[in-house]
Amino acid sequence: MGIISRGFGGRRRESVPGLPPGQYLTHDFPVLSAGPTPRIPLDRWSFTVTAETGERKSWNWQEFTALPHEDVTVDIHCVTKWSKLGTTWRSVSIDTLLEDVETAADYTMVHSFGGYTTNVPLEDLLDGKAWIAYKFDGEDLEPEHGGPARMLIPHLYFWKSAKWVNGLEMMAEDEPGFWEAAGYHMYGDPWLEQRYQGD
Amino acid sequence: MSKLDGNAMAGDLGEIFAFDVTAARYTCAGCGQAEAIGALMLWGQEMGRVARCPHCDDVVLRLVQANDRVFLDLRGAVRLELPLAGS
Amino acid sequence: MARAALPGRLTWRAATLTEARQETPSARTLMLDVPDWPGHLPGQHVDVRLTAPDGYRAQRSYSIASAWAEGGNVELTIQRLDDGEVSPYLTDVLEVGDQIELRGPVGGWFVWRETQPRPVLLLGGGSGVVPLMAMVRARGLAKARQPFRLIYSVRTPWDVLYRDELPRHVRDNPGFDLYLNYTRKAPEGSPNAPKRIDVATINTHGWPPDFEPDCYVCGPTTFVETAADILVALGHDPKRIRTERFGGTS
Numbered sequence: 001m002g003i004i005s006r007g008f009g010g011r012r013r014e015s016v017p018g019l020p021p022g023q024y025l026t027h028d029f030p031v032l033s034a035g036p037t038p039r040i041p042l043d044r045w046s047f048t049v050t051a052e053t054g055e056r057k058s059w060n061w062q063e064f065t066a067l068p069h070e071d072v073t074v075d076i077h078c079v080t081k082w083s084k085l086g087t088t089w090r091s092v093s094i095d096t097l098l099e100d101v102e103t104a105a106d107y108t109m110v111h112s113f114g115g116y117t118t119n120v121p122l123e124d125l126l127d128g129k130a131w132i133a134y135k136f137d138g139e140d141l142e143p144e145h146g147g148p149a150r151m152l153i154p155h156l157y158f159w160k161s162a163k164w165v166n167g168l169e170m171m172a173e174d175e176p177g178f179w180e181a182a183g184y185h186m187y188g189d190p191w192l193e194q195r196y197q198g199d
Numbered sequence: 200m201s202k203l204d205g206n207a208m209a210g211d212l213g214e215i216f217a218f219d220v221t222a223a224r225y226t227c228a229g230c231g232q233a234e235a236i237g238a239l240m241l242w243g244q245e246m247g248r249v250a251r252c253p254h255c256d257d258v259v260l261r262l263v264q265a266n267d268r269v270f271l272d273l274r275g276a277v278r279l280e281l282p283l284a285g286s
Numbered sequence: 287m288a289r290a291a292l293p294g295r296l297t298w299r300a301a302t303l304t305e306a307r308q309e310t311p312s313a314r315t316l317m318l319d320v321p322d323w324p325g326h327l328p329g330q331h332v333d334v335r336l337t338a339p340d341g342y343r344a345q346r347s348y349s350i351a352s353a354w355a356e357g358g359n360v361e362l363t364i365q366r367l368d369d370g371e372v373s374p375y376l377t378d379v380l381e382v383g384d385q386i387e388l389r390g391p392v393g394g395w396f397v398w399r400e401t402q403p404r405p406v407l408l409l410g411g412g413s414g415v416v417p418l419m420a421m422v423r424a425r426g427l428a429k430a431r432q433p434f435r436l437i438y439s440v441r442t443p444w445d446v447l448y449r450d451e452l453p454r455h456v457r458d459n460p461g462f463d464l465y466l467n468y469t470r471k472a473p474e475g476s477p478n479a480p481k482r483i484d485v486a487t488i489n490t491h492g493w494p495p496d497f498e499p500d501c502y503v504c505g506p507t508t509f510v511e512t513a514a515d516i517l518v519a520l521g522h523d524p525k526r527i528r529t530e531r532f533g534g535t536s
Contacts, residue, residue, distance in 0.1 A: 003300055003337065003385050003386075003387055004337050004338070004339055005336040005337055005338070005375070005380075005384075005385075005386060005387075006379075006384055007375070007379045008336045008337070008338050008344075008375050008379070009338055010336070010338050010342045010343075010344050010371055011344075011371055013342065015340060024342070030244075030245075031244075032243070032244045032245065032246055033242055033243075033244070034242050034243055034246075034249045034258075035242050035249065035251060035256065035258075036200070036201070036242075036256065079246065080244075080245040080246055159246065179246065179247075179263075181261075181272065182247060182249075182261040182262075182263050182270055182272050183247070183261075183263035183265060183268075183270030183272070184246075184263065195265070196263070196265035196266070196268070196270075197265075197270070198265075198268075199265075200507045200508070200511065201507070201531075202506075202507055202531060202532075202533040203531050203532075203533055204529065204530065204531045205395075206331070206347075206393050206395065206396050206530045206531075207347050207531075209331070209347075209392035209393040209394070210296065210332075210333040210347065210389045210390065210392045213296040213389075213392045214296050214297075214389075218394075219392065219393065219394030219395075220394075221392075221393055221394055221395040221396070222394040222395040222397075235395050235528075236395070237393075237395035237396060237528070237529075237530070238529060
């Protein structure tokens with residue numbers, strides 16, 4: 001449907017084999033945001049895990065960056081159809097953060113400075129599948145890309161990799177976060193093209 | 200500061216409502232202020248329209264276009280006041 | 287006589303470029319033929335959609351520059367943004383005879399209707415002058431008597447859109463006044479040094495608040511916020527101030 005615009009190419013992108021269905025390879029790093037970029041001074045930063053019992057475990061920036069970290073290289077897939085391959089991030093594994101946390105919950109809500117939320121099943125955060133990243137491509141993570149620190153969950157659409165992350169809350173039931181409540185898929189597997197509710 | 204405002208939603212909203220909604224006034228569920236839909240601060244880019252109250256930044260409206268459906272979430276507006284034709 | 291867009295199904299349709307006019311080295315006016323165009327009000331805009339051969343789509347909104355006259359074209363004035371995805375295509379690639387997809391007219395808030403009795407104050411920053419020009423043109427076509435004042439802020443004299451037409455409106459349509467504000471470079475011999483719009487500019491060249499003018503502010507976000515804040519600070523009722531942000535931050 002619709003007409004093709006003669007000579008229109010749009011932003012640089014390629015359709016390459018091996019990408020999840022419907023995705024294009026991009027060479028830049030588009031910035032999407034649901035609101036103004038929070039500016040969080042490092043001495044105000046904290047990350048808190050809250051169990052369903054109400055019990056909490058917190059790290060300030062010094063404590064967080066002193067944790068064992070790894071440099072991971074992953075492919076990321078945005079629901080708006082761009083994919084970026086081989087992105088490198090210095091990160092702390094969620095396994096590390098949840099080591100001493102007792103929980104019987106199956107679901108989590110990721111919280112961010114500025115109020116953004118996204119829901120992720122607990123098992124999708126464990127066993128080396130998710131991190132909190134604070135450097136991208138060797139440089140401190142810029143605020144517009146989620147700095148000081150963001151979630152990194154490469155096996156799900158990138159809206160689940162919440163920017164400006166400040167907490168993880170255990171939940172007994174799955175509940176929709178910001179974009180999920182607005183119509184996006186509760187889980188978001190790019191390989192099954194789970195973009196919207198009902199997909 | 201967002202780059203666009205609610206006026207840029209006129210086309211998307213015009214495919215849902217049979218009349219132009221940008222002149223409608225919403226009452227913000229967050230701060231209680233009333234303002235024209237056209238004055239909302241627009242975010243979201245290609246993911247969808249996230250329209251925030253210019254006074255308190257709370258989200259008033261979210262619009263997501265899926266392949267064959269449109270999701271319109273208005274929980275951030277406690278009321279809409281719509282001018283009728285002829286006014 | 288202009289009339290509002292009729293309610294009903296708003297859909298994408300094909301528009302054909304019939305003519306183009308270069309306004310400045312980086313801005314071009316497109317004259318588009320849109321079959322069954324219902325007419326539009328000054329201040330309304332259209333959404334333009336481009337589709338690449340592989341199905342990739344990009345969409346942007348552009349204000350209608352022309353006042354509606356029966357059987358007339360729809361005119362859009364496009365300012366090329368160097369890092370833009372859509373505007374360079376419209377200013378540099380689109381040729382007479384080509385088609386684009388268009389949805390509209392839309393926008394019922396940032397609109398001037400001839401039935402509004404009050405004086406009108408227009409503040410345009412850069413390409414923000416486009417919808418305001420539609421209002422000036424509509425006033426001229428209708429020989430309307432409401433006094434209009436346009437404060438148009440640009441970087442340099444070479445950036446002025448409608449450079450020849452604006453003085454014609456001043457001359458031929460009594461009650462229209464224009465003040466050009468330069469932010470980077472003023473014309474030779476100008477008494478004023480370049481500067482951004484400020485309280486003094488709007489106070490001197492706008493309408494006093496007790497005239498209760500209808501105010502329209504359009505342009506990049508910083509311009510709109512600054513100008514609207516100044517209007518409120520000067521005593522204009524916020525309910526009479528309508529704003530339209532164009533993207534970009536300068």
